[in-house]
Amino acid sequence: MGLRAAFHIMRNDLRLNLVAPFATLLSLIVPINFLFLFVLFAVGGAKVPVGVVMSGHGTYDASFLHALQSALTFHIHNVPSSAAGQGLIQRHQSVATIQIPRGFSTAIKNHQSTSIPLTLNNLNADFADDVRRAMPLAILNFYHNVFPSAIPFDWQEVDTYAHNVTFLGYLSVSIQTVALLIGGLLFGGRGAAREWELGTMKELMLAPIPSWSVVLGKLAAGMVNGIASAALIFLVLLLLGLRPLFWAQFLAVTLVTLFVFISLGVAIGSIAKSQFIVTPFAFALGLPLFFISGAFGPISWSTPAAAAIARVFPVAYANAAFQHAVHGYWPIDTTPVWLWSILLGWAAFALAASWLAYHRAAAKH
Template identity: 40%
Template sequence: MSLRHDLRVIRAVAATDIRLTLREPLFAIIGVLIPINFLLLFLLFAISGGQAPIAVVMNDHGPLAERFVQAMDGAHSFIIHTATSAEAESEIRAGSIVAVVTVPQDFDAALGAGARVDVPVEVNNLNVDFTNDIRRAVPLSITSFYADAFPDQVVVSALESDVQAQDTGYIPYLAVSIVVAGLMLAAILQGSVNTARDYELGTVKELVLAPVGRLAIGLGKMLGSAALTVASALLVLGVVILVIGVHPLHPLEVLGFGLLMIAAFLALGVLAGTLVRRRQQAIPLSIACILPLFFLSGPFGPANWLGAVPGAIAAVSPLTYAIAAFQHAFHGYQTATQDLAVDTIVLAVFTLVTVVLTALVFRRRGVAH
């Protein structure tokens, strides 16, 4: 009978939280749309900064000149289009491209005769990142072209052996990291906003004084927030899988780790809501927590590549372990030194510790405003 009663309490508390959230569409929309905006913002950032737009002026259309442009395309560092000399100069002056690479006249003839060939590269060095990309990728393209066109003359070559079974593009890798950050943001927003609302409306006093177990109340509130978080999570996952085309290699891992992440980050959101007790403060606090943790948790590559100090910070961030787990779920490889069991344990322990801290804060501060 007690278990049945507790289940009714859990269901009633969860339904009440969902109903109250839906009655305030502004906060419901914020909780669902901010994570998807987060995803789109970073993907646009990645798309715009991934490859340098350049123009290639083809003053020679021989087979070697064509193979040279193919080698540049194979460097995966450029967005290439051909243009006349006047068009390319106009574009670089307007700032619409980063560089102009000119294939000189008699390119094929000079190479056939063994003569030196200089390839003019005009760089708009306004952005140092793009500039360095050009300075690295153009010599690499020349080396790759020469090794392919004249293999007998290139006596030193790299023998590559890959650790992973397949290459992963910049966008697919980053998209998975952003999904985790979106899950964290959605869960923290829902948990903190729902908790802060109880303090604003005074319903937290009614819950505390009600003749029901606090565990059942806590589980009900977690369930209500989780239901709303899942809606946001499904939207983010839908964009990544259906629109971007990043399909999970291990769907069951996505489900299991997704639920574990939601529980962990909901607990953090409830703690934040218990501390601030105001929704207008809970929302910016949630966003402020995400941004530094996101960049310090290995979203662009393994966290242990970040260096000593950032790597040490990443080691204590739950987002690091969540990203590593989801990268395995989607792409099938482990991006950190620890295995999936450690990722699971860290997220579970983080959830329990956060729940305990929330209980201590609640007991110490009471329900008074």
């Protein structure tokens, strides 16, 4: 009886979601909008635009230009004069103008001192500091390539991982986490609150069915909607060229994380009893947690206070597990066993919270 009732409650919720698919559309639009903004941010902000004036055409002029290009910081625009470079700065199309002066190659060849004028737009401290850090690196690379004997040391890079993870690749995986976070809260919360708004919750309370079947039906409906939403977001990741290295882990963390937030959503919906409260609350709770949970890098790279707060919530652990499943590295100082223990502990806590919230709400009626 209880399982059959839960099935009918789930089916009714799914039917209502098709009639009024607000939560479904919102759970899709927000993560995809985030991904679109992050793509623009990653593509547009990866390198600093600078103008380079080549006053001469000597051998060392070209070598220094190559050193600038190899600094992994500059997006170079070749400009004919300092005035043209200044024009780019004034039109906010460039952060700096670097002038390789006339006679640069001759001075280097004769071991004479020379200077490279740098006009810097220091309005944005981050971009300005990128230029300040990259210029000494470019000079070092120039001398290392042209006069290797002039530098009495060399460097050797030892990579921790077999491949690099791009900023966009990291952010794109984090989108899956925010999709589960916001989608779960919306699906669970709006599904529970809707019954109170329509008055059908009283009918369910008076029906000869166990109370746990109501919670189970809501959770099952939320899981079906959430899995469909997560699958669509995952298709976007596939279009970006991302493929999980560990499929079983990817699917497992998807299901566990979705269950956690759907259960918490059911609890919030039972307490609020209003979809108009659930929706802003889902964003007010979800977005700050997402941004401090390692969406842009390991949480240990942030401030100690932010990292400590992030460790309290399951989002940081879910995102770390997603990053490992897709990219193959472990971006959190927590063992896999402890991480899964935390996620499963949160699942148990969220399930208990959904049941207690519904039970207390029903007891008042």
